[in-house]
Amino acid sequence: MDAANNRAKLPEVVYEPGGERLAALDLWRRIFRETWGARELAWGLLARDLSVRYRQSALGYFWAIAPPIGTTLLFVYLKDESFLKIRDPKHMPYTAYLLFGLTIWQIFMGGLTATTQSLVQAGNLVSKINFPRECLVFASFGGVLCDVLIRAALVTVVFGWYAAHPMPNREPLEVAWTIVFLPLVLAPLMLLTLGLGFLLSLCHALVRDTATALSVALWLLFFLVPIIYPPPRHWPKVLVNDLNPVSAFLTAAHDVTVVGEITRPASFAMACLVAVLVFFLGWRVFRIAQPLLAERV
């Protein structure tokens, strides 16, 4: 009797040509269920990447903060010597502004770079073992987030310094109470990164130049996003900021940290919408493409 009951309870899967045929909501429910079921695996992959990252290195976690320190020193030097004509940002000294921007940018840039390569780096796992591939993408993004947290610690220290030791002729750096909303403001940026990561990881698995093209594109985009300079105020250059979702998120994060309100609500709202759409579309395409990918990786 028990055996018969056990048999009846076994889940059954049917594989047919073409994609999964389920009504949209059911499909998403299944996707969430499968991914949640594999959370231990995602966690394990993340733990593996983190523990291995600096295992055979001499300086270890110092390398997480070395790049932003180096970049900041460079651009502060260029600005101070007037090689680059950059306006002083409001509300924050330039050094703090730069570090803050670099950290937020790292979520996007580091996240995209890591997720794009995550499928190809897994190698044989993708073509021989059946497990939700989303885990690879989520785990690689998790690794980037850990990096960002370390940099955030650095930024906090620098903010604390400028709060206690104001620059001459400037007010001391004051953090607004709205900083508690910072994770909420950054969440859509993460969704955008993951959505694009899903799509780009597929491209990279098929066409290996994708990672190279991506690094070039990101390098150019770095200069279009107000990281090393405060955002433009006048029309029409303001559009460059408003139409770019990453700029919108950076500006919103900045606003929420020191200003106390979102100064450009329309562009922020649109950016959130774009992020959510890209995330769900990216994940859906990722799911559909998995069997096709397994043949071709």
Next chain:
Amino acid sequence: MGDDVMVRVENVSKRFAKRLRHVMWYGVCDLSRQLAGLAARKDMLRPHEFWSLRDVSFEVQRGECLGIIGSNGAGKSTLLKLINGILRPDAGRLRVRGRVGALIEVGAGFHPLLTGRENVYLNGAILGMSREEIARKFDAIVEFAGIGDFLDMPVKFYSSGMYVRLEFAVAAHLEPDVLLVDEVLAVGDVSFQARCLARMRELVKSGRTLIFISHNLLAVREVCSRCVWLEHGRIRSAGEVASVVHSYLDRSGEAPCSSEMELARWPRRYGAGGVRILSARLLGPGGTPTAVAYRTRPLTVEYVFESQYQSPLNLSAVVVSDDGNRVLHLDQQDMGRGRPGALLGRHRVRFTIPSLPLAAGRFSWQFALQTEFLQPLDVVSEVLPFVVEDVPESPRPYKTTVDQGLCWQPAEWAIHREP
């Protein structure tokens, strides 16, 4: 699906593109079609595509072990990937019930800088075990692998043998409802292979379903109850394991057995030369050429050779079974009359086996002409394929076949009651 069927494959076909360019382009096309919601185009080969599997159907019951055999490129691994859910069929349907585990890629996710312990947890997670399950089986896994003290050392420093044993130990403790095994026995030494087979037998006994791909026909015969023979993507034969394996081994016997053969231009030969075997034939008890011999009956072999070799020759012959085992070795000097002198010119050699001790099956001959120091002068192989049949008057109530043993001998048996 019937109550006890765990895997049902229905008319499944799978196609692949041959060139990388087409692989990528067709991938993009297929993806766009699926996104647009259009039905896949079945039963069609686009340019530069080929069918890796064509119209394959079979069922696997619970508690059964199914073997899948076939030459390389027959589509076996593709079939396994379809059952595992990694690939989708291009036609037909697959139904799989229960949790599926795969012993296909050993050492999946192993990272050289992590310790053995960490890799066990990671590998187990990748194969689908929960952390709690791995913790529960951890000691058994470590014992199976025989790693011992080296568990907390980075895997980078393991010997290749330890590496393989640890990899397999984790995968061997998967307890899925359906286990797929793809030729992992090729790695590891003999004792390790024996342990793996024993583990597979345990799993089958505990009611799990097993699908086993291997080139090791002995292993397939040991563990599996049913077997499928795949050739060029189609099922050539399916059924009870002994008969399918037998017909697979028999496949080279497409050429009929011959009672006489011209060997002057036979390609399967080697030797220093100076002598040449020209023809051979097989004679039955009546002296007539035959390609069928009988166990326990006399068998005569005759061959003709030509020699320009000045020194004494050594003549021998070997009976070879279908799977390549050298079963009987016959030497002219066994007669005890010494070696013949130089045999210049053309000669006809004839020898008779008074009572053929071979079990029923297919065999072939190898004739060798050597110098007195056993250096080969002319050795022809795979000649005169013949079939041995069992005799009707055998006292055994069942047939004596090569599955039981290649040779047969009567022996004295005595049974006494023990107080």
